[in-house]
Amino acid sequence: MNRRPFLRQTLDLRLSQRLALTPSLLQKIELLQLNKLELQDMLNQELMENPILEEVLEPEVPAEPAEDRPAEDAAPSESERADGERDSFDEIDFRYFFDEYLDTGYKNREVEDSEKPSFETFATRPPSLEEHLNWQLGLSDTTPGIAEIARQIIGNLNEDGYLIIGLEELCSMANCTMEEATEALQLVQAMDPVGVGARDLRECLLLQLDSLGLTESLAHKIIQEHLALLEGHKFREIASRTETAFEEVLHAVDCIKHLIPKPGQKYNNQRTNYVQPEVTISKVDDEFVIIMNDEGMPQLRLNAGYKDLLRNKGVSDETKTFLREKFRSAVDLLRSVNQRKQTIYKVCVCIVNRQKDFLESGPAHLHPMLIKDVAAELGVHSSTISRVVTNKYVDTPQGVMELRKFFTMGVENPDGGELSIVQVKLRVKKLIEEENKSKPYSDNQIGQLLRRDNIFITRRTVAKYREQMQIPGSRERKIGYLF
Numbered sequence: 419m420n421r422r423p424f425l426r427q428t429l430d431l432r433l434s435q436r437l438a439l440t441p442s443l444l445q446k447i448e449l450l451q452l453n454k455l456e457l458q459d460m461l462n463q464e465l466m467e468n469p470i471l472e473e474v475l476e477p478e479v480p481a482e483p484a485e486d487r488p489a490e491d492a493a494p495s496e497s498e499r500a501d502g503e504r505d506s507f508d509e510i511d512f513r514y515f516f517d518e519y520l521d522t523g524y525k526n527r528e529v530e531d532s533e534k535p536s537f538e539t540f541a542t543r544p545p546s547l548e549e550h551l552n553w554q555l556g557l558s559d560t561t562p563g564i565a566e567i568a569r570q571i572i573g574n575l576n577e578d579g580y581l582i583i584g585l586e587e588l589c590s591m592a593n594c595t596m597e598e599a600t601e602a603l604q605l606v607q608a609m610d611p612v613g614v615g616a617r618d619l620r621e622c623l624l625l626q627l628d629s630l631g632l633t634e635s636l637a638h639k640i641i642q643e644h645l646a647l648l649e650g651h652k653f654r655e656i657a658s659r660t661e662t663a664f665e666e667v668l669h670a671v672d673c674i675k676h677l678i679p680k681p682g683q684k685y686n687n688q689r690t691n692y693v694q695p696e697v698t699i700s701k702v703d704d705e706f707v708i709i710m711n712d713e714g715m716p717q718l719r720l721n722a723g724y725k726d727l728l729r730n731k732g733v734s735d736e737t738k739t740f741l742r743e744k745f746r747s748a749v750d751l752l753r754s755v756n757q758r759k760q761t762i763y764k765v766c767v768c769i770v771n772r773q774k775d776f777l778e779s780g781p782a783h784l785h786p787m788l789i790k791d792v793a794a795e796l797g798v799h800s801s802t803i804s805r806v807v808t809n810k811y812v813d814t815p816q817g818v819m820e821l822r823k824f825f826t827m828g829v830e831n832p833d834g835g836e837l838s839i840v841q842v843k844l845r846v847k848k849l850i851e852e853e854n855k856s857k858p859y860s861d862n863q864i865g866q867l868l869r870r871d872n873i874f875i876t877r878r879t880v881a882k883y884r885e886q887m888q889i890p891g892s893r894e895r896k897i898g899y900l901f
Contacts, residue, residue, distance in 0.1 A: 443630075444676045446754045450761065450805045454694045454715070461716045461755070470724050470741070470748040474717040547579060547614070547685035548572055554609045554804070556839065557788055557827055567592045567602035571615060579614040579682025580622070610804040611681040619679055620645050626677045629801060636662060637670040648674070695813040696821075697766050699777065706770045706777060710759055711813070718755075720748055761798070765806050768792045769824050776824075780816055786828025786838045829875060842873060843883045850889060858892040 452460060465471050545553070551572045555565060570592045574583045583591075585599045592599065606615040612629045616622035620641055627638045640648055640656055647656050648671070657667045698709045727733055728741055775783035789807070793800040807821035826838045849867055853859050859867070861880040868875060875883075884891070 444673075445750060446757060447630075447805070449754045449758045450802065451808070453809045453811070454696050454711070457755075457758075458715055461718060461751075464751055465716060465718065468744050468748055468751075470721055470744040471718050471751070472721040474719055545685065547575065547577070547682045550685055550808070551575075551606065551609055551614065553822065555605075557825055558605060559788075559790075560605060563594070564598060564602050564605060567594050567598055568605050571602055571606050575615065575682060577682055577686050578680040579611065579616070581615055581617050584617075610801060610808065611678070611684060612801065613678060613681040622679060622681065623674065623677050626681075632673075635670065635673075636660065636666060637673045640667070640670055641674065693809075693811045693818075695811045695818055696762055697810075698813045699766065699770060699815070701777070701815060706774065708763060708766045708770060710763060718748075718752060720745070720752075761796075761802070761806055762810065764796055765792060765803060765821065766812065768795060769812075769821070773824055777815055781840055782844050784824070784826060784838045784840045787825050788827070789825055792825075829873060837873060839883070842868075842875065843887055845871065845873065846880060846883050847887060847889065850884075850895070853895075856896070858895040860892045 449457065449460075465473060552569065555568055555572065558565070558568075560568070567588070570588060571581060574581060574588070576582050581603070585596060585603065588594075588599045588603075589596055594602075603615060607625055609615070613622040613626045616625055623641045624638065627633065627635065627641070632638055639660060644656050644659060647659075653667050653671060654664060657664045660667070694714070695711050698711055700707050700709070724741055724745070728738055728745075769787075770777070772787050773785060775785065789803045790800050793803045796803070807825065810821045811818055812821055826840050829837050829839065829842050845868060846864060849859060849864055861884065862877045864884075865875060865877050865880045868880075881891075889895075
């Protein structure tokens with residue numbers, strides 16, 4: 419006689435660690451990528467949508483110290499806790515958020531009254547995806563061979579940021595091995611925007627999760643193994659196949675929704691872009707002062723009236739739940755904005771410490787500086803610094819410039835010294851400007867002349883720098899002279 423299999427329910431307790439992609443973390447990443455104008459629009463939108471937020475229109479008298487505050491601002495009584503109104507929400511120190519939002523750096527009256535840059539300096543063309551990636555490639559620590567293969571990869575990305583050729587075709591084009599092509603592809607895929615260089619949607623999303631430290635997450639597993647089910651919104655089937663709770667799947671799907679399926683689209687808008695400097699660096703009494711530029715930025719805080727409403731026993735539980743969620747959202751936003759400001763300020767401190775010669779005397783004195791070095795100094799990931807310096811502008815004694823322009827590779831000389839690529843390019847440009855127009859220097863001759871200044875670069879490197887500065891070759895320069 420065949421017996422039916424015996425089914426029974428069991429209670430299984432498992433202990434595991436998971437890194438959750440929380441809405442707060444996603445918001446911090448998003449805010450870090452925005453420039454000042456984009457952040458201004460975003461805060462104005464939040465101001466309209468969240469009733470808890472209000473704008474500080476005029477400077478107010480500083481709030482009283484905590485010990486002098488009235489009794490109604492004290493912690494809830496035992497009876498209030500017994501009413502079930504005490505939870506993790508009450509552990510938030512709201513006093514900071516009800517006060518006026520403070521600036522990061524100090525302000526000096528002499529600096530505030532100084533002449534501001536003209537409006538014309540705010541017009542700029544945003545970098546294309548290719549320009550943005552090639553800039554990062556110039557800062558990468560890799561061999562010339564791998565860099566050349568990576569350049570081929572960058573040149574074969576579509577407008578969405580996807581690689582449109584296979585590695586076999588790339589090996590044929592670049593005359594390289596499969597191992598070298600793979601190494602170059604990994605180099606490009608490690609760049610900003612995260613997900614660029616992927617060959618399909620699955621790889622693009624996985625790269626973004628990997629960068630967030632979510633390699634072992636449920637979201638990663640869903641994309642890796644069940645992307646078709648995800649696209650069909652078959653969440654219950656995903657829960658069954660992954661042996662997880664339906665609520666966990668919904669949370670993972672919410673994380674996935676915040677990923678960017680077309681990372682290259684951000685750099686496809688080539689219209690004129692108007693920018694505002696995030697920071698002003700000015701010299702006051704022989705010292706460089708860093709000032710966060712908050713002009714035009716809405717200064718937000720929490721509306722105290724709603725805090726009193728939460729204490730009102732006549733208010734329904736549904737209303738209180740709504741207000742608590744809005745309070746949490748508002749607090750997360752203020753914290754994220756403050757962290758963004760602090761990070762930008764710290765990066766600017768590093769720039770001032772390392773680039774004083776440039777701030778004093780101009781581009782010829784720009785020192786080599788790498789993103790990874792600043793990241794190590796501040797104790798953050800390199801991708802964080804890349805997000806901070808991209809599309810952010812600073813007003814310096816040398817004019818308004820993008821923060822990323824301070825980061826450049828160096829060329830080492832036999833004495834152990836190092837010159838930035840910007841300095842080397844300026845030397846190349848100066849030699850060409852001073853050459854005999856009827857007998858211009860070849861790239862090889864320019865390389866030999868640079869050796870007199872203790873700068874040792876190859877003919878090929880000279881040609882690359884010349885092309886980047888859009889200077890024609892010796893033959894074209896000679897023809898230009900004759901005609």
